[in-house]
Amino acid sequence: MLSDTVYNVLSKEGHRYILSFSPFNSVQLPESIILPVAEVVIATEDNKGFNNASTLFQFTAHIKDYLLVNNVILYCYCDNREIDRGKRHLCLTPQEYRSLLFEAMFSRTNDDGFVIKTIVLTDLNGESHFIKLISVKANEEVLDTAFDEILKMNK
């Protein structure tokens, strides 16, 4: 049984973050997904976003530790709150930028022990919703199953 886990993270610049892990219960999961799903949420009090690499690494370390201790699929919905994304990334929506950041958190550590999958859901209004699924590499088949289950909605 998964329980809520919360970490307080302070960046070098003094920005406060909360990193939260909790059981995912937004929708009923199909039986084919045999692992529990936990939701990871990163909240910051001032929407300044991930402002340096050391902050990213703090998040990544906590997320990896959580995945190594708990045999779960981690789910993250990249929200659309404004985020400081620099001139180069202003063309991206906050959701898309968060999705890229999330991936960067893992790719920068060059760790082959984890799998991250991105699902982009585009709705009637043209808004794209970015979802990340992450787990240890040994659970890749379960992630593929989750992919397939979501793909079934595309009919």
Place this chain on the structure above:
Amino acid sequence: MKTNVLHIKNNSKGFLDFVSKLKADKEAKIKELLSTFKSQDEQPK
């Protein structure tokens, strides 16, 4: 690290309800976490 991307574009009611629920739940969760900051600040030091 292995990555994959899946794109789905769909306008069925079930799909729209699904993404709306995910979005609303995330917003509610962030609101809940942000209230933690407030309560931490209000604690006597």
